[in-house]
Amino acid sequence: MNLSEYKQRYNKDDSTPGWDVIDSQLGLLYQQQEPKHWGTVIGYQLGGPDPLDGISAYESESGGAAHLHFCSYGFTSLYYDEEAVGGEFSRFGFELTFRLATALPPAEEPIWVCSLLQNLARYVFESGKWFEEYHWIPANGPIRADYDTDIVGLVFVKDPELKTVASPHGKVEFLQMFGITQVELDDIMNNKRTCKEVVESHRKTNPYFVTDLSRKSE
Secondary structure (H helix, E strand, O other): OOHHHHHHHOOOOOOOHHHHHHHHHHHHHHOOOOOEEEEOOOOHHHOOOOOOOEEEEEEEOHHHOOEEEEEEEOOOOOOOOHHHOOOOEEEEEEEEEEEEEOOOOOOOOOHHHHHHHHHHHHHHHHHOOOOOOOOEEEOOOOOOOOOOOOEEEEEEEEOOOOOOEEEOOEEEEEEEEEEEEHHHHHHHHOOOOOHHHHHHHHHOOOOOOOEOOOOOOO
């Protein structure tokens, strides 16, 4: 899509081309399901503390494991943006997803996942760095604060259901976070196993990489 076509198709006052692309991919997967959505009260560009403009969560049983499937809105260019037209990647080029093992419907509001995603977004926005498949990070403690869990780090994989899509602002990948234990984190840090090897060790038994906070260190 060139700039002329972009101007003809979208209205600069209220169009959300990038947001619509994310919605369309989730809509293909979840059809008529209405997600739980958390929006940002004050936008980051207006001085608000949260870089992501929204986070949605859908109920899923893909892979036979009941879980919530989260998706961020904000690492890519969401709104009308003539300068972004025709780029190779939309802004940082990805949105983050996360699958949390839980009963459906969940017994509590998983606000902590939103906080986790916003914290990662602050790192990306402030540093200018981004994540790619098989990146890993320590969480410097449990990924859910003040919670008894052995999951203390994150690795990044391509979301098994949301594929890379072209938006008017460039390509959008969906990178999924997957929680790992201290043992797995130590193996990566001490070069006993690569991040890819840790990831692949889970693929046969957990192909959708659902994070279970009750999973214990091996």
